[in-house]
Amino acid sequence: MRFSTSLLVPVFAALALAAPNVRTISQNHGTIVEPTSGLVPTTDGSLPFSYQDSNWCEGGYTPISVWLLDYAPTTANLNATGQFTNADYFFGSFLIANFGLPPLSGSQSPPTSLTLPNLSQYAAGSSLYIAVVETANTCPPGNVPAQYGLTSTEITTA
Ligand SMILES: *[C@@H]1O[C@H](CO)[C@@H](O)[C@H](O)[C@H]1NC(C)=O
């Protein structure tokens, strides 16, 4: 079966026009190594943290942002700049150096632990989520909008 390319052109033109207003979501994402799923934070209010980036566009440096949420997030919860508008806490933005590159001056490497806010507002046994948004800003052809990938881990309050 053959499709007429002349029929497809208007469709692509419409997509191209719509693109600047659309979140550039990727299904790619890295792996939250720590905390492990179901972990109960210690009473000192910190969590071990380790994230293995996907780096799906093979950039030298990978920006990530780390969040605390009281719902299981999906990419639909991200706004146009790859941020949650509805988050319980923002741990910060960090830059992962890939390929053995040195950290960029002025950037912050991901911490090995996250200091939690006071969780006493949540009932014991509540599910909270540590979410990591990974940004890819080096995807071909080079001047495309940044792409955002998401992963999360459930933790349980004491
Ligand atoms: C996305 O959300 C963040 C805060 O959560 C906000 O600062 C930012 O302006 C929002 N971006 C857009 C494009 O709405």
Ligand SMILES: *[C@@H]1O[C@H](CO)[C@@H](O)[C@H](O)[C@H]1NC(C)=O
């Ligand atoms: C957390 O908040 C509760 C209620 O506001 C308070 O009683 C408690 O002392 C706080 N804990 C810490 C470690 O600040």
